[in-house]
Amino acid sequence: MHTQFSVPDADGYYGEFGGAYIPEMLFQNVEQLRTQYRLIMEEESFQKEFNALLKDYVGRPTPLFHAKRLSEKYATTILLKREDLCHTGAHKINNTVGQVLLAQRLGKKRIIAETGAGQHGVATATVCALKGLECIVYMGEKDMQRQEPNVARMRMLGATVIPATSGSKTLKDATNEAIRDWINNPVDTHYIIGSVVGPHPYPDMVARFQSIISKEIQDQLLNEYGVDKPTRVMACVGGGSNAAGAFYHFLDDSEVEIVAVEAAGHGVHSGMSAATTQLGVTGVLHGSKSIVMQTSDGQVVEPHSISAGLDYPGIGPLHAHLFNSGRGIFINATDEEAMKAAFEISQLEGIIPALETAHAFAVLNDMKFDPSDITVICLSGRGDKDLSTYMAELKKQVDHE
Numbered sequence: 001m002h003t004q005f006s007v008p009d010a011d012g013y014y015g016e017f018g019g020a021y022i023p024e025m026l027f028q029n030v031e032q033l034r035t036q037y038r039l040i041m042e043e044e045s046f047q048k049e050f051n052a053l054l055k056d057y058v059g060r061p062t063p064l065f066h067a068k069r070l071s072e073k074y075a076t077t078i079l080l081k082r083e084d085l086c087h088t089g090a091h092k093i094n095n096t097v098g099q100v101l102l103a104q105r106l107g108k109k110r111i112i113a114e115t116g117a118g119q120h121g122v123a124t125a126t127v128c129a130l131k132g133l134e135c136i137v138y139m140g141e142k143d144m145q146r147q148e149p150n151v152a153r154m155r156m157l158g159a160t161v162i163p164a165t166s167g168s169k170t171l172k173d174a175t176n177e178a179i180r181d182w183i184n185n186p187v188d189t190h191y192i193i194g195s196v197v198g199p200h201p202y203p204d205m206v207a208r209f210q211s212i213i214s215k216e217i218q219d220q221l222l223n224e225y226g227v228d229k230p231t232r233v234m235a236c237v238g239g240g241s242n243a244a245g246a247f248y249h250f251l252d253d254s255e256v257e258i259v260a261v262e263a264a265g266h267g268v269h270s271g272m273s274a275a276t277t278q279l280g281v282t283g284v285l286h287g288s289k290s291i292v293m294q295t296s297d298g299q300v301v302e303p304h305s306i307s308a309g310l311d312y313p314g315i316g317p318l319h320a321h322l323f324n325s326g327r328g329i330f331i332n333a334t335d336e337e338a339m340k341a342a343f344e345i346s347q348l349e350g351i352i353p354a355l356e357t358a359h360a361f362a363v364l365n366d367m368k369f370d371p372s373d374i375t376v377i378c379l380s381g382r383g384d385k386d387l388s389t390y391m392a393e394l395k396k397q398v399d400h401e
């Protein structure tokens, strides 16, 4: 029996979730990736270049910071894994560096990606510029209007941003456009997916690239605190890549508690939520079987979260399995709770977090901590990109006074 949580079986299944549900026309592309990704990732020259870029370009290892005032508030030890200090402001670049190096070794000259808020698009455009690769980013027309600064960043980095003008003109329409492009350009193009979602081997491949986060946590705990594991690791979950990276090396050690925080939007049962495990059913979304928010006749439900990165109607198959098996604890935080937590972390620790990340902090009030516990929270990104949302909140606070 397959008992490991961190890696899927040969067909890409974590328990009952995963696999590759793709149109015939994509088979060649995905098959090439499936047969090659492990071999390439294990090559010495790949490892060498990947690790060198993580160190000198991304800025790794990121610190494991003892948040003393936050720890004091909960009478315990809380450590923050500072992915917000990565180049481009979040964990996403760990994966794009890895996939760009892999694409080069597959002989690809052209990179495509889809993006919602633009964070994955910016990370992809960044590494393509570094490597001199053509970069095309598909983005919903509506998202392009909502996320103008990120569209400008991508263009400044030399990427072509193509608006997706069908459907709701948001992320899922951009994903459809990217898939269409890949079908039409199977030989020279690599499609970089930005989270632990999509058909096998993407979830496993992205989790491996992001697993550097928990590898560093392990080393830092040992060197700085003299322990080989934390009591628990917490992270927010959109598709689940920062969480997968932060959990990875602890998943198969049942002594480490795994806490995943989803976005409840206006409330789990408000009809405006993205708490996938609470609202979803087993279904197929973007090429893999997972837990999906959909109606009884299979229509994907439009999710809602104040944070664009968590505004997704599914979760990666790894997380669906963690939820279903009980290995992971899944809780959620509303828009309002996340906003409050963002201000609290800013004022307790002098760190303005991304709105996505703020969800992981918003649940601390509901948790029980032992004084001897060591809790690691993945601080997935910085709040610069959310400043206009924070400014609107500040204005509301001033108007109230």
Ligand SMILES: *Cc1c(COP(=O)(O)O)cnc(C)c1O
Pocket: 090, 091, 092, 119, 194, 195, 196, 236, 237, 238, 239, 240, 241, 242, 243, 309, 310, 354, 356, 357, 380, 381, 382
């Ligand atoms: C994109 C993003 C997320 C959500 O994506 P995951 O794949 O679930 O990690 C979380 N935090 C930040 C800062 C992001 O940019």
